[in-house]
Amino acid sequence: MTHTFTLADPRVEAALGRMFEQAERDEATAARMMPDGFSGMSPQDHADAAAQIYIPISAAGGGLLYNLVRAVRPATVVEFGMSFGISTLYLGAAVRDNGAGRVITTELSKEKIAAARGTFAQTGLEDVISVLEGDARETLRDLDVTPDFLLLDGWKDLCLPVLRLLEPSLxxxxxxxxxxxNLSSLRPYLAYVRDPGNGYHSVAFPVEDGMEISCRL
Known part of the structure; x- marks a missing residue:
């Protein structure tokens, strides 16, 4: 019996290796591009200022996402915050290996969108990934499908608003x-999903900087 494992595709391995290597320079790039940090910026200004910063998910976190999507077999994966598409590659690889489904991802930075689309084409995953350009609070408002799996990895202060936007359809x-x-800006989100009264059972998973996995009840 033949088993497909797209993460082992040389094109995918090469793309992930290249992007993880470039992401190692994030700290130096951020210090050069934004010496005063992001304070007071709008989401668009924030995205423009961070256009050269990868802000990646970890390889271990990506592997966890791959396994979760393989197990759940969602028809539609929605991602808030694509950046250069590292996490999106893990999601797309899982969807491809499931044999069905698609990934809908969101990003504000035109530069990152152009780079990510090139990567998706090079890895052969462009047919399972759709990129929505703009503020996710707008682009996801009229989503014509129901998310079966949701990854929130954009600006942390917007994770709760995006969840609340999609929540009625979950x-x-x-x-x-x-x-x-571990980021303080995610605390309002964590307080919300960890309160069973809001309709979730939530578990913190200790991978790199931590992932919160919440099941809609």
Whole structure:
């Protein structure tokens, strides 16, 4: 019996290796591009200022996402915050290996979108990934499909608003994953999903900077 494992495709391995290597320079790039940080910026200004910064998910976190999507077999994966597309490649590889489904991802930076689309084409995953350009609070407002798996990895202060926007369409059993739970800006989101009264059972998973895996009840 033949098993497909797209993460082992040389094109995917090469793309991930290249981007992880470039992401190692994030700290130096951020210090050069934004010496005063992001304070007071609008989401668009924030995205423009961070146009050269990868802000990646970890390789271990990407592997976890791949396994979750393979297990859940969602018809539609929605991602808030594509950046250069590292996490999107893990999601797309899982969808491809499931044999069905698609990934809808969102990004504000035109530069990152152009680079990511090139990567998706080079890795042969462009047919399972759709990129929505603009503020996710707008581009996801009129989504014509129901998310079966949701990854929240954009600006942390917007994770809760994006969840609340999509929440009315989430079916019981839908998994919602948020990355970087150690960041203080994610605390309002964590307080919300960790309160069972809001309709989730939530577990913190200790991978790199931490992931919150929440199941819609």
């Amino acid at each position: 079916r019981p059993g839908t998994l919602v994953v948020a990355d970087d739970i």
